[in-house]
Amino acid sequence: MIISELFLLISFVLIALLITGSIVYSTVKLGISPMPSSNKAHLAMIQLINETGSGTIVDLGSGWGNFVIRIAKKYPQRQIVGYELSFLPWLTSSCLKKILRLQNLTLHRTNFYHADLSMACVLTCYLFPKAMEKINHKLQVEKSDVHFLISNNFALPSWQPYKTIQLSDFYKSPIYLYKIGQTKTEIK
Numbered sequence: 001m002i003i004s005e006l007f008l009l010i011s012f013v014l015i016a017l018l019i020t021g022s023i024v025y026s027t028v029k030l031g032i033s034p035m036p037s038s039n040k041a042h043l044a045m046i047q048l049i050n051e052t053g054s055g056t057i058v059d060l061g062s063g064w065g066n067f068v069i070r071i072a073k074k075y076p077q078r079q080i081v082g083y084e085l086s087f088l089p090w091l092t093s094s095c096l097k098k099i100l101r102l103q104n105l106t107l108h109r110t111n112f113y114h115a116d117l118s119m120a121c122v123l124t125c126y127l128f129p130k131a132m133e134k135i136n137h138k139l140q141v142e143k144s145d146v147h148f149l150i151s152n153n154f155a156l157p158s159w160q161p162y163k164t165i166q167l168s169d170f171y172k173s174p175i176y177l178y179k180i181g182q183t184k185t186e187i188k
């Protein structure tokens with residue numbers, strides 16, 4: 001009895017360590033944790049998505065799936081794609097997609113810097129400044145159909161946002177909408 005309880009306890013601790021280790025490892029490697037955007041940020045991003053027509057929406061770093069699942073349910077007629085490298089968040093979101101039978105949602109365990117985004121009409125993200133620089137570079141060197149980029153909190157370097165929503169949170173976080181096919185505006 002005591003041995004089986006000890007075995008259970010050790011298994012539990014090992015699983016907890018594996019989960020924590022996996023998340024810490026990908027957070028250090030990718031430079032950001034899988035923490036989802038706030039509910040207020042999701043609502044503001046959805047408000048901006050409403051101005052983007054009916055093309056494919058790609059979430060760069062879809063985390064646990066909170067945002068992609070929400071928009072896949074809200075826009076059943078649109079294709080939603082998520083890219084996520086961190087294993088457990090990707091696994092969790094893939095299971096939820098299956099359970100909820102979301103046919104219009106595709107989830108890839110792929111580095112989005114190396115992904116072919118030519119089918120994307122709208123890019124959404126909640127990342128960090130260095131990642132925004134790399135996305136900017138990718139948008140400039142690769143041919144794609146991207147018309148809009150919606151970013152929670154982090155600006156796209158050297159682009160002028162078409163619209164900005166300021167959240168009523170503690171940090172007054174901005175949500176940016178960029179129109180990508182238009183001429184870039186240098187920001188001094």
Ligand SMILES: C[S@@+](CC[C@H](N)C(=O)[O-])C[C@H]1O[C@@H](n2cnc3c(N)ncnc32)[C@H](O)[C@@H]1O
Nearest residue numbers: 030033034036037061063084085086111112126
């Ligand atoms: C802060 S979360 C955002 C989650 C979701 N997009 C949201 O707004 O609620 C950022 C996610 O991007 C993922 N990520 C960062 N760089 C990545 C890359 N190059 N390729 C794929 N996923 C990446 C991280 O693992 C993390 O889960």
